[in-house]
Amino acid sequence: MTELLEMKNVNKAFSGVQALSDVQFHLRHGEVHAFMGENGAGKSTLMKILTGVYQRDTGEVLLEGKAVEYANTAEAMADGVIIVHQELNMMGDLTVYENIFIGRESMNGFLINDRDNVKRARELFEVIGVSIDPYAKVDSLTVGQQQMVEIAKAVSHDAKIVVFDEPTSALTQAEINELFTIIDDLKSKGIGIIYITHRMDEVFQISDRITVLRDGEYVGTVNTADTDKDELISMMVGRELTEEVKLASQVADDAEVVLEVENLSAGRMVKDVSFKLRKGEILGVSGLMGAGRTEMARLIYGAEQPESGTIKLHGEEVKIKSTEEAVAMGIGYLSEDRRRYGVLVEKNVAENTVLPSIEKYISKGLINDRSANKDALEYNKVVRTKMTGIEQVVRTLSGGNQQKVVLAKWLLRDSEILIFDEPTRGIDVGAKAEIYEIMQELADEGKSIIMISSEMQEILRMSDRIVVMCEGNVTATLPIEGATQEEILSYAMMRKEV
Amino acid sequence: MGKRTIQNPIGKKDSRFVEMVKSQQFIAAAAMIVLYFVFWIAAPTFRGVNVITQILNSSYYLAFLGIGVTFVIATGGIDLSLGTVMGCAALLGGRLYSVNGLPMIVALLVTVLIAVVFSAINGYLIAFIRLPAFVATLGTQMMASGFGQIISNLEKTNWPARASEPGGAFKNAFQITISGEGKNVNIPTGLILLLIIVVIMSVILTKTKLGRYILSLGSNYEATRLSGINVRKYQFYAYIINGVFVGLAAIAYAAIYTSITAGFGAGQETNAIAGAVIGGTSLAGGIASIWGSLFGVVMMSVLKAGLPKIGLQSQWQLFLTGIIILVAVIIDVRRNKASN
Numbered sequence: 102m103t104e105l106l107e108m109k110n111v112n113k114a115f116s117g118v119q120a121l122s123d124v125q126f127h128l129r130h131g132e133v134h135a136f137m138g139e140n141g142a143g144k145s146t147l148m149k150i151l152t153g154v155y156q157r158d159t160g161e162v163l164l165e166g167k168a169v170e171y172a173n174t175a176e177a178m179a180d181g182v183i184i185v186h187q188e189l190n191m192m193g194d195l196t197v198y199e200n201i202f203i204g205r206e207s208m209n210g211f212l213i214n215d216r217d218n219v220k221r222a223r224e225l226f227e228v229i230g231v232s233i234d235p236y237a238k239v240d241s242l243t244v245g246q247q248q249m250v251e252i253a254k255a256v257s258h259d260a261k262i263v264v265f266d267e268p269t270s271a272l273t274q275a276e277i278n279e280l281f282t283i284i285d286d287l288k289s290k291g292i293g294i295i296y297i298t299h300r301m302d303e304v305f306q307i308s309d310r311i312t313v314l315r316d317g318e319y320v321g322t323v324n325t326a327d328t329d330k331d332e333l334i335s336m337m338v339g340r341e342l343t344e345e346v347k348l349a350s351q352v353a354d355d356a357e358v359v360l361e362v363e364n365l366s367a368g369r370m371v372k373d374v375s376f377k378l379r380k381g382e383i384l385g386v387s388g389l390m391g392a393g394r395t396e397m398a399r400l401i402y403g404a405e406q407p408e409s410g411t412i413k414l415h416g417e418e419v420k421i422k423s424t425e426e427a428v429a430m431g432i433g434y435l436s437e438d439r440r441r442y443g444v445l446v447e448k449n450v451a452e453n454t455v456l457p458s459i460e461k462y463i464s465k466g467l468i469n470d471r472s473a474n475k476d477a478l479e480y481n482k483v484v485r486t487k488m489t490g491i492e493q494v495v496r497t498l499s500g501g502n503q504q505k506v507v508l509a510k511w512l513l514r515d516s517e518i519l520i521f522d523e524p525t526r527g528i529d530v531g532a533k534a535e536i537y538e539i540m541q542e543l544a545d546e547g548k549s550i551i552m553i554s555s556e557m558q559e560i561l562r563m564s565d566r567i568v569v570m571c572e573g574n575v576t577a578t579l580p581i582e583g584a585t586q587e588e589i590l591s592y593a594m595m596r597k598e599v
Numbered sequence: 600m601g602k603r604t605i606q607n608p609i610g611k612k613d614s615r616f617v618e619m620v621k622s623q624q625f626i627a628a629a630a631m632i633v634l635y636f637v638f639w640i641a642a643p644t645f646r647g648v649n650v651i652t653q654i655l656n657s658s659y660y661l662a663f664l665g666i667g668v669t670f671v672i673a674t675g676g677i678d679l680s681l682g683t684v685m686g687c688a689a690l691l692g693g694r695l696y697s698v699n700g701l702p703m704i705v706a707l708l709v710t711v712l713i714a715v716v717f718s719a720i721n722g723y724l725i726a727f728i729r730l731p732a733f734v735a736t737l738g739t740q741m742m743a744s745g746f747g748q749i750i751s752n753l754e755k756t757n758w759p760a761r762a763s764e765p766g767g768a769f770k771n772a773f774q775i776t777i778s779g780e781g782k783n784v785n786i787p788t789g790l791i792l793l794l795i796i797v798v799i800m801s802v803i804l805t806k807t808k809l810g811r812y813i814l815s816l817g818s819n820y821e822a823t824r825l826s827g828i829n830v831r832k833y834q835f836y837a838y839i840i841n842g843v844f845v846g847l848a849a850i851a852y853a854a855i856y857t858s859i860t861a862g863f864g865a866g867q868e869t870n871a872i873a874g875a876v877i878g879g880t881s882l883a884g885g886i887a888s889i890w891g892s893l894f895g896v897v898m899m900s901v902l903k904a905g906l907p908k909i910g911l912q913s914q915w916q917l918f919l920t921g922i923i924i925l926v927a928v929i930i931d932v933r934r935n936k937a938s939n
Binding site for chain 1: 802824
């Protein structure tokens with residue numbers, strides 16, 4: 102019997118950056134195939150190629166032995182290739198049955214035959230064995246129930262392949278159990294399941310085989326029964342470290358603690374987080390996507406308010422009620438999304454650089470642009486921003502140089518604690534090395550840095566200590582000495598039972 | 600600004616002169632002058648001092664509206680209520696003077712105050728309750744319209760007709776009429792007042808913390824907030840500035856036209872917003888020019904004065920204003936798209 106799906110030697114590049122190189126993925130009828138890898142390993146890209154969101158550059162995709170290439174998701178759906186998204190894509194104000202049959206409603210001439218649509222929805226729910234009222238509004242359902250609706254929708258398309266993208270991240274244990282029952286049921290109907298997750302326990306509970314990607318490359322496929330957690334982790338991070346790593350902390354153990362966070366909690370994303378940041382230290386914060394790192398940083402920065410917990414600056418408890426107060430206390434934040442949260446793209450380098458420091462340049466109510474521009478130039482020289490002049494509009498700078506402008510902004514503001522959130526995401530190699538150099542210089546000068554990063558190499562190269570988070574919890578605080586990729590990833594995947 | 604950098608992607612700077620000529624406010628000024636001469640050629644009755652006076656007279660209140668709304672648009676907001684709020688303020692102020700017999704200074708202060716109150720409501724709803732500006736100001740638009748009708752009882756309200764009447768002295772700020780030998784000569788003092796205010800507001804927009812923060816939050820609200828700036832406060836201030844100017848516009852209108860009818864003001868927001876957008880203020884926020892808004896609204900005044908002279912009445916002005924707004928917005932949107 103031919104395999105259900107064969108993806109062979111798939112390549113895909115985005116504006117010159119290779120996202121997938123020669124990736125393989127095979128799926129059998131009635132199989133649950135787990136798909137694993139770190140953030141950015143290329144899992145989503147491959148699934149988007151499978152479901153017609155992206156088109157591959159080269160390679161072959163065979164569905165039941167027949168070559169296919171989908172131009173859009175509708176074509177993939179027509180062939181029974183369906184993805185159940187992590188972020189559910191539904192119209193919340195419409196009812197369950199309207200969502201399931203949108204675009205292919207049963208009709209009575211010009212009118213929608215609602216009675217028939219409801220009947221078909223009921224039949225679908227019977228098939229997958231859940232009880233949901235077809236007349237309910239989607240917004241009134243729990244996330245778990247909404248997911249069941251999406252699955253029903255998939256089944257209604259005569260699905261051959263259903264891709265689940267981190268389906269359990271927002272579910273309760275009871276809902277997870279229900280989901281697994283349904284997956285078993287789909288499996289027994291011969292449907293192939295691709296299951297993307299970071300949760301080890303689920304992989305071993307539900308999957309038949311596991312494929313691992315790393316940095317856009319195919320690492321291997323193993324039978325679940327023949328492997329264990331350690332092997333999977335080393336497959337996921339077993340890269341050769343091409344760059345140097347920091348061998349020892351450059352901060353004395355008894356250096357002053359400038360920031361101390363205790364039992365900080367907010368919502369689902371930050372749970373009971375505690376750590377210390379010392380003067381002159383680069384504290385790496387590692388974790389997978391959705392670990393709550395950015396959310397934690399925004400609490401410290403006053404962009405959001407914690408529900409409980411305390412923050413101490415130089416040993417004194419502070420309440421940071423706004424970003425304005427955070428900045429006044431000497432904290433600076435460099436967002437992972439520069440264009441949205443970092444720079445004003447339509448404004449020039451000078452305006453961006455002096456924005457938080459404008460008070461300094463006011464005399465008699467007016468901004469003294471000459472002295473502001475002078476300082477803007479000086480600080481952009483310090484961080485080596487490549488620009489034609491401080492009047493260059495920020496939009497025309499490269500990502501790396503935009504990041505340097507944000508950095509110059511906080512240095513000019515004289516921030517003593519800097520939170521770098523994915524400081525080198527989307528930045529070319531040269532600028533990356535420069536930003537590392539500047540970060541280290543700043544730490545050497547006594548600035549304290551929290552560096553959130555999803556890149557193992559970056560964490561191991563820059564950090565003096567490493568905090569690892571998983572699903573809102575701090576699962577480990579590791580000294581840099583002896584830290585390994587495997588150790589970090591195993592903590593990043595270590596769920597605390599709720 | 601957007602335009603310039605597209606042509607020079609590596610950021611090479613044009614000379615100051617070239618930069619000025621390419622700017623939207625310069626184009627607005629040129630369009631204003633061109634339009635004036637088009638009418639001048641097309642209609643002999645358009646040629647004369649009277650028409651210039653007429654243009655100036657309707658420019659005063661429109662310019663105040665345009666300056667105020669420029670601050671609001673700079674934040675990325677909009678104010679649909681400013682026309683009816685102006686009407687409501689002029690009606691209430693006028694009645695306090697003419698019906699209740701209060702001193703003129705009280706009437707003038709209340710006129711500004713009522714406009715500021717409505718703007719404060721707008722600002723509060725938008726900056727703190729986080730309503731979309733369009734929705735919030737649509738609500739206050741109707742509130743102001745209704746309130747004006749309630750207080751005026753749908754009657755016309757009269758302000759002093761002559762500067763020599765008691766309480767009429769404020770009219771001198773806009774126009775001094777010298778009568779002699781059967782002929783009245785009007786000195787447009789309002790022009791001087793207007794230019795002084797334009798210079799001051801232009802400095803406030805570009806050279807003070809207030810203006811800089813307003814432009815910054817309009818350019819990127821979240822990035823400005825994450826730079827440690829109290830964005831809500833400055834967004835609110837933009838609406839308050841707008842309110843003061845709506846009040847001044849009501850006074851300017853009262854000074855020039857004397858009588859205020861019950862429905863007065865409705866629809867004037869389109870002229871003010873069109874003027875600002877023509878002058879280079881971006882509806883997306885972050886880019887604004889007070890001088891541009893001035894030229895833009897004067898262009899609207901030229902249109903208003905010129906169209907009847909070539910036989911097209913106010914319904915045509917409305918129709919053409921709609922087209923002008925659309926063209927200006929399309930240019931604005933394309934400019935933004937090009938820069939993304």
